[in-house]
Amino acid sequence: MLSNIGYVLKKELGSYFNSAVAYIVVILFLLITGALFWLNYFQQINALSLRSFFSQAPLFLAFFAPAITMRLFAEEKRMGTLELLMTMPLRDVEIVMGKFLAAVSLLTVVFVMTLPYPITLSFLGDLDWGAVASGYLGLLLLGGTYSAIGLMASSWTRDQVVSILVAFSICFFLYLIDQLVGEPTGAMARIVDYISTNSHFNNLARGVIDIRDVFYYLSVTAVALLITQVSVASRRW
Amino acid sequence: MASDNDSTPSSDDKTTSASTSSGESSIVVDDVTKTYGDFRALDRINFSVEPGEIVGFLGPNGAGKTTTMKILTSFMSATEGTARVAGYDVHESPEQVRRETGYLPENVPLYEDMITHDYLEFVASIRGVPAGECQEHIERVVELTGLEDVIHREILELSKGYRQRVGLAQAIIHQPDVIILDEPTTGLDPNQIVEIRDVITGIGRDRTIILSTHILQEVSAVCDRVIIVNEGEIVADDQLEALEEAVAASEPGLRVTFGDTDDPDKLRSFLGELEGVGDVIEEAGRRQAHVFRLDTDDETSVRRALFRAEADHNYGLKGVSRAEPSLEDIFRVYTEGSTEEAREAS
Numbered sequence: 001m002l003s004n005i006g007y008v009l010k011k012e013l014g015s016y017f018n019s020a021v022a023y024i025v026v027i028l029f030l031l032i033t034g035a036l037f038w039l040n041y042f043q044q045i046n047a048l049s050l051r052s053f054f055s056q057a058p059l060f061l062a063f064f065a066p067a068i069t070m071r072l073f074a075e076e077k078r079m080g081t082l083e084l085l086m087t088m089p090l091r092d093v094e095i096v097m098g099k100f101l102a103a104v105s106l107l108t109v110v111f112v113m114t115l116p117y118p119i120t121l122s123f124l125g126d127l128d129w130g131a132v133a134s135g136y137l138g139l140l141l142l143g144g145t146y147s148a149i150g151l152m153a154s155s156w157t158r159d160q161v162v163s164i165l166v167a168f169s170i171c172f173f174l175y176l177i178d179q180l181v182g183e184p185t186g187a188m189a190r191i192v193d194y195i196s197t198n199s200h201f202n203n204l205a206r207g208v209i210d211i212r213d214v215f216y217y218l219s220v221t222a223v224a225l226l227i228t229q230v231s232v233a234s235r236r237w
Numbered sequence: 238m239a240s241d242n243d244s245t246p247s248s249d250d251k252t253t254s255a256s257t258s259s260g261e262s263s264i265v266v267d268d269v270t271k272t273y274g275d276f277r278a279l280d281r282i283n284f285s286v287e288p289g290e291i292v293g294f295l296g297p298n299g300a301g302k303t304t305t306m307k308i309l310t311s312f313m314s315a316t317e318g319t320a321r322v323a324g325y326d327v328h329e330s331p332e333q334v335r336r337e338t339g340y341l342p343e344n345v346p347l348y349e350d351m352i353t354h355d356y357l358e359f360v361a362s363i364r365g366v367p368a369g370e371c372q373e374h375i376e377r378v379v380e381l382t383g384l385e386d387v388i389h390r391e392i393l394e395l396s397k398g399y400r401q402r403v404g405l406a407q408a409i410i411h412q413p414d415v416i417i418l419d420e421p422t423t424g425l426d427p428n429q430i431v432e433i434r435d436v437i438t439g440i441g442r443d444r445t446i447i448l449s450t451h452i453l454q455e456v457s458a459v460c461d462r463v464i465i466v467n468e469g470e471i472v473a474d475d476q477l478e479a480l481e482e483a484v485a486a487s488e489p490g491l492r493v494t495f496g497d498t499d500d501p502d503k504l505r506s507f508l509g510e511l512e513g514v515g516d517v518i519e520e521a522g523r524r525q526a527h528v529f530r531l532d533t534d535d536e537t538s539v540r541r542a543l544f545r546a547e548a549d550h551n552y553g554l555k556g557v558s559r560a561e562p563s564l565e566d567i568f569r570v571y572t573e574g575s576t577e578e579a580r581e582a583s
Contacts, residue, residue, distance in 0.1 A: 007363050015350050080346030084407075087310040088363045089336040236313055 004090050008098025009105070012072065016106050025068055029110050032060055037117050048125045050118055054135040054205035058198060061107075061139070061146055062175045066167030068106055069150030070160045072099045073232070077158035082235070092233045096225055100144075100151055107143040111136060131207030138204030141217035142197060146171045148224035155231040171197075174220075262321075263288045263415050263445035264309060269318035271304050271469075278304045280469040281318065286462075288414070291441045293460035294449035297572055301469045302449035303343055306419050309447070310340045323414045336365055339408030343419040345400050349393040353384060353403055356392060357410055364411035378406040382436055398429040405433070409440050416440065418448040422455060434458050453564030467572040484562035484570050490515075490532045491539060492560040496553035497525040504552060505529070511542045530560050 016022040033053060040052040076082035085095060118132045146167075153167035154160075178196035181188070193199050197220075200213040264286040271279040279301045286292050294302050307313040309322055311331035320327045323337035348356055354375065361371045379388055382402040387395055392403060401421065408416055421437065422430045430452075437446065438459050450456065456463050457477060465473040465480075473480055495504055501519065508517045508529055515532035533539045540557055547554040562570075 004363065007359060011348070011351075011359050014355070015348070018350060079349070080342060080344055081348055083307075083312055083342045084340070084346050087312045087335055087338075087340045087342070088360070089332045089365060090363060091332065236311075 004094040005098045008095055009101045012099055012102030022106055025064055026110050026113055029064055030113055033057055048121055048127060050132055050135055053117055057139055058142055058201055061143055062171035065143055065146030066150040066164045069103045069147050069154055070164040072151055073154040074158050074160045074163045092229050096229045103147040104144050111139055134207045134209050135205045138201050142201055145217045145221045148221040152224045152228045155228045263323060265321045267319050269315045269320055272316045277469050282471050284464055284474055286445055286447060288445050291446045291460050293456035293463045294447055295456055295463055296466035300466045302466060303419055306417050309417055310338055337413055338415045338417055339413040341404045341408045341418045341421055345404040347392050347403055351392055353390060353392055354388050357406060360407040361410045366411050374410050378410050382406045397424055401433055416444055416446045420449055453568055465571045472571045480567050481562050484567050490530050490560045491536055492558050493529050494555040495527045496555050501527050513539050
């Protein structure tokens, strides 16, 4: 089971790093968040925290995660290689998990590359490393959620453009819903608050690790992966 | 790997009956039906393949060849019926089935961004070859399929012929008991076709191979047995020689070849007037030649009459022979000239 996931993961990582995809994603993400980080840094020289970085990164993740997951199934369907993969002694869940972990691994590489931001800040004074760690945990959970959604969209189509558009729409909707519904009240407020990826992320970015927020990300991820698996398995019917 | 007792090769004579219950057959297909909505792609097909056999799966496009293969590799499930491959049920233990089979899908899908060597390594490890033996297996299939020159090239750069070899190599890398090849020579030039056929015959000495094709020569070149499918049903399942005899018996007579002429109707009426000749059927003409099949019971006297008439009138007779059925004839007789287009139109 684990070794099979490993083979799929290794193959997908290989194709990320053998093509330009991985490098483009890393460079663009670093350029955008880096530029914003340093611009903010000179604006609010007194605030010694990564709050601005953590508040902007989710917006770009909502775009980058679908970008790195869009081809994972769509391309295999278009090339016909999915049939090959599905007639190897692999279970569908191993294929899905291998691909999902490949996307998460690439995002992890991207996040590791942003570590110079907190390290730079820590030279300037007493940085709250706990809050930084919590924020990165939030990024990873959010990245996983968006990747699972991207993978799900990719399993629905053989067209990569459709794949990224669908995934981006879902991610962006979940990201923006708490800002788009004007002053919700009562049950509506709680629903909006619950399904918004952003409200859960804000707690983590502040350094508060609430098990309910973690549970939210893990459950959305699990549901998306489950749908992906059903969608892949449905090719066998 | 997992199957020791289930798939011991039997050395008894090759039966062509579909009712093998011994569990020793490499492939047993039992009343398999596959429907897509209203369309019956396969309609209760039955056949079995013994270990070591090379079986040709022949039929017009859309007859159900690919669907059968997808069911055998447990890529798709059958609507009804069961199939066992290498001793395992394709529905109940798909992973064992896939471990014991090698599959080359139609159109040879490959990961184009991978290096040939890395691709084979990936397939070998997923197919359960232990890490220590991967290299050994890769070297073996590379030699067998003649991939030495392209082993460090990206698959994207490979020619059609080499891609086909990579596809074959990945299907046999784990030394499976059963190899399923869906149109392995489509799109190759004649030289490449001969080479791929040699590779298939080479690996087929000790393995069960089932290959689909609509190229008739392929069947006579590599296969022990032919299964002809048409419109989702098996219409013939026998040794090639037996099929030839059956067709010859159903279409007896002489085949007469004439040189080019401006007036084939004159030839036809001349042939029809010969004594002992029933129907005169003009066969699909070759360039600069006219071929007629004469329906007759008395070959000798018809031959004699033909040569006598030729000596007198000089029709341009080129040859007279027994009407040995060609593969085309077999195919035509069993599929009754069915084509995908004709069926859709009806």
